[in-house]
Amino acid sequence: GAVVSQHPSRVICKSGTSVKIECRSLDFQATTMFWYRQFPKQSLMLMATSNEGSKATYEQGVEKDKFLINHASLTLSTLTVTSAHPEDSSFYICSASRQETQYFGPGTRLLVL
Amino acid sequence: TQLLEQSPQFLSIQEGENLTVYCNSSSVFSSLQWYRQEPGEGPVLLVTVVTGGEVKKLKRLTFQFGDARKDSSLHITAAQPGDTGLYLCAGGPQTGANNLFFGTGTRLTVIP
Numbered sequence: 001g002a003v004v005s006q007h008p009s010r011v012i013c014k015s016g017t018s019v020k021i022e023c024r025s026l027d028f029q030a031t032t033m034f035w036y037r038q039f040p041k042q043s044l045m046l047m048a049t050s051n052e053g054s055k056a057t058y059e060q061g062v063e064k065d066k067f068l069i070n071h072a073s074l075t076l077s078t079l080t081v082t083s084a085h086p087e088d089s090s091f092y093i094c095s096a097s098r099q100e101t102q103y104f105g106p107g108t109r110l111l112v113l
Numbered sequence: 114t115q116l117l118e119q120s121p122q123f124l125s126i127q128e129g130e131n132l133t134v135y136c137n138s139s140s141v142f143s144s145l146q147w148y149r150q151e152p153g154e155g156p157v158l159l160v161t162v163v164t165g166g167e168v169k170k171l172k173r174l175t176f177q178f179g180d181a182r183k184d185s186s187l188h189i190t191a192a193q194p195g196d197t198g199l200y201l202c203a204g205g206p207q208t209g210a211n212n213l214f215f216g217t218g219t220r221l222t223v224i225p
Contacts, residue, residue, distance in 0.1 A: 104155035
């Protein structure tokens with residue numbers, strides 16, 4: 001199978017601080033990873049597409065300076081929420097693409113106080 | 114953004130009943146996937162359908178892709194409490210493209 005991990009699984013931070021979330025493909029290489037955001041009882045909303053070795057592509061309405069994405073290797077993409085505020089509290093999920101199928105990580109729950 | 118509307122949004126049924134979840138769009142998709150997500154976890158892929166009219170069965174789950182590749186349905190026979198979860202359809206707009214557009218979701222609760 002294709003396994004994707006995320007770290008941390010939960011994080012609580014103070015307003016104004018930055019938080020980094022890691023997404024790793026454990027048993028395959030992924031040139032493309034995706035970052036999603038999910039609010040309670042809602043579906044997944046694509047935030048950005050992360051491409052190894054190049055800049056991420058952000059969806060409309062997603063601030064690229066606030067949600068920094070780095071995809072430095074074929075197995076790791078990171079999402080940094082800068083200057084987090086309470087409205088950034090959400091469930092963040094990444095996925096890694098292999099052979100046109102996306103495999104999802106377990107998610108990271110972020111709570112900004 | 115290509116919208117995928119799922120219905121019903123919420124469904125609560127007794128164990129043993131049958132149910133159907135619908136996923137509709139005005140856009141054509143090269144493929145359509147169904148996922149199930151449990152609270153606090155990421156979505157888990159159930160099936161991918163790629164051919165218009167295609168039907169796939171996974172034990173008690175039957176998936177169908179519409180002839181025009183704009184809609185899909187998921188039918189569960191004799192639902193069990195373990196089927197409880199959020200069901201999401203997701204469409205791939207282009208062959209070879211990696212991005213997916215997710216449906217609005219159907220939250221299923223199966224009561225023992």
